[in-house]
Amino acid sequence: xxxxxxxxxxxxxxxxxxxxxxxxxxxxxxxxxxxxxxxxxxxxxxxxxxxxxxxxxxxxxxxxxxxxxxxxxxxxxxxxxxxxxxxxxxxxxxxxxxxxxxxxxxxxxxxxxxxxxxxxxxxxxxxxxxxxxxxxxxxxxxxxxxxxxxxxxxxxxxxxxxxxxxxxxxxxxxxxxxxxxxxxxxxxxxxxxxxxxxxxxxxxxxxxxxxxxxxxxxxxxxxxxxxxxxxxxxxxxxxxxxxxxxxxxxxxxxxxxxxxxxxxxxxxxxxxxxxxxxxxxxxxxxxxxxxxxxxxxxxxxxxxxxxxxxxxxxxxxxxxxxxxxxxxxxxxxxxxxxxxxxxxxxxxxxxxxxxxxxxxxxxxxxxxxxxxxxxxxxxxxxxxxxxxxxxxxxxxxxxxxxxxxxxxxxxxxxxxxxxxxxxxxxxxxxxxxxxxxxxxxxxxxxxxxxxxxxxxxxxxxxxxxxxxxxxxxxxxxxxxxxxxxxxxxxxxxxxxx
Numbered sequence: 001x002x003x004x005x006x007x008x009x010x011x012x013x014x015x016x017x018x019x020x021x022x023x024x025x026x027x028x029x030x031x032x033x034x035x036x037x038x039x040x041x042x043x044x045x046x047x048x049x050x051x052x053x054x055x056x057x058x059x060x061x062x063x064x065x066x067x068x069x070x071x072x073x074x075x076x077x078x079x080x081x082x083x084x085x086x087x088x089x090x091x092x093x094x095x096x097x098x099x100x101x102x103x104x105x106x107x108x109x110x111x112x113x114x115x116x117x118x119x120x121x122x123x124x125x126x127x128x129x130x131x132x133x134x135x136x137x138x139x140x141x142x143x144x145x146x147x148x149x150x151x152x153x154x155x156x157x158x159x160x161x162x163x164x165x166x167x168x169x170x171x172x173x174x175x176x177x178x179x180x181x182x183x184x185x186x187x188x189x190x191x192x193x194x195x196x197x198x199x200x201x202x203x204x205x206x207x208x209x210x211x212x213x214x215x216x217x218x219x220x221x222x223x224x225x226x227x228x229x230x231x232x233x234x235x236x237x238x239x240x241x242x243x244x245x246x247x248x249x250x251x252x253x254x255x256x257x258x259x260x261x262x263x264x265x266x267x268x269x270x271x272x273x274x275x276x277x278x279x280x281x282x283x284x285x286x287x288x289x290x291x292x293x294x295x296x297x298x299x300x301x302x303x304x305x306x307x308x309x310x311x312x313x314x315x316x317x318x319x320x321x322x323x324x325x326x327x328x329x330x331x332x333x334x335x336x337x338x339x340x341x342x343x344x345x346x347x348x349x350x351x352x353x354x355x356x357x358x359x360x361x362x363x364x365x366x367x368x369x370x371x372x373x374x375x376x377x378x379x380x381x382x383x384x385x386x387x388x389x390x391x392x393x394x395x396x397x398x399x400x401x402x403x404x405x406x407x408x409x410x411x412x413x414x415x416x417x418x419x420x421x422x423x424x425x426x427x428x429x430x431x432x433x434x435x436x437x438x439x440x441x442x443x444x445x446x447x448x449x450x451x452x453x454x455x456x457x458x459x460x461x462x463x464x465x466x467x468x469x470x471x472x473x474x475x476x477x478x479x480x481x482x483x484x485x486x487x488x489x490x491x492x493x494x495x496x497x
Contacts, residue, residue: 081166081211095210126264166211222246272307373451
């Protein structure tokens with residue numbers, strides 16, 4: 001009887017302890033979230049452009065205030081989330097590039113909404129389209145209700161509790177969802193925003209983009225950026241609510257510091273290399289493309305004239321690349337991942353494989369600037385046999401010799417051009433990889449912008465150019481497509497670094 005009583009007493013004590021712990025934990029989490037909410041904002045874009053701007057190569061009781069009224073989003077075309085940080089005594093807004101990259105570059109285009117629904121005008125300080133990150137600076141003086149939040153200093157751990165905060169669908173500001181970190185350093189299959197993602201079960205949806213993923217201390221563990229979809233047999237897709245991605249804090253903080261301290265852009269190394277990997281496809285009776293085969297490793301396919309180590313690299317054109325800085329690489333994306341870790345001025349060690357014979361070469365780097373981006377643009381455009389490029393016109397212009405890969409585009413479908421449209425100049429206004437709603441097209445104002453579009457889009461194996469006929473007053477949009485392989489059945493994914 002005594003033993004039974006002691007066991008029962010022990011169970012009661014344990015139960016009381018667990019209940020007390022859970023209550024304390026729940027209360028501390030609520031307190032943390034109350035404090036964090038006032039550093040979270042909604043980003044509203046009021047004026048949008050036809051394509052994207054390239055970025056990077058250019059307290060107590062707050063919950064009651066946050067939820068007492070709906071935001072007045074009248075006039076907002078697109079929206080997302082964000083959070084406020086303090087750097088050098090100044091407040092900045094951090095969000096995703098895709099939230100604001102369609103905004104016009106003029107006054108009154110972007111506003112943020114604080115916890116008490118006050119609207120403040122902001123402008124783009126800079127960002128990086130590759131990592132899908134942007135930093136906004138205040139035009140209006142931020143009010144005292146806007147607090148700041150800091151990035152998480154310690155390494156995130158698998159199973160760690162996290163909370164996503166944002167404005168899903170642009171209708172539910174200061175929504176909080178919880179979950180755990182389920183994986184680290186994920187790579188996403190997209191042209192931009194590929195590396196350094198935390199995978200989390202904290203649910204996010206459209207409108208959450210750019211909002212913070214915070215840990216139990218209220219520090220930013222990541223920037224909510226992407227959601228996952230799974231294909232179905234009928235060709236549709238299903239949203240996977242338990243698979244969400246946030247750009248990890250350590251990388252985010254480095255990028256934000258670069259943007260603030262370097263005139264709005266991330267500092268990148270430049271080696272003057274074209275690296276490619278080709279894949280052969282065929283088409284079946286039903287019009288479906290399928291992969292036949294391809295190169296087993298990335299290949300050095302070209303060296304640009306201004307490469308810092310031109311003489312060291314040119315003998316290896318056509319050779320495979322097996323390692324970058326001692327890390328094995330199996331495809332162009334993995335080469336890109338290693339290159340992104342290299343700071344300007346630092347060398348890189350590349351192991352070349354020429355039919356089984358390996359050699360290691362140390363390659364110098366320099367800072368990627370407008371000059372190097374222009375070099376990339378010229379290198380690519382000069383390889384297109386179907387067009388002549390005029391670099392000295394008032395805008396970048398192309399003169400087509402052939403109707404191959406030259407189309408009329410009405411915003412929905414592509415139509416063939418006729419011979420009367422050949423041998424005349426057309427002004428390029430956007431470049432990238434054409435898709436639904438121009439989602440991967442970037443505004444082109446000069447040759448540097450085209451080089452930036454190349455860096456962002458070349459993994460797609462092609463570059464599309466939207467242009468207009470200056471004699472038609474821009475009434476008709478045209479498209480030129482340059483396939484890097486020169487063969488419609490071969491996709492050559494490319495990297496310019």
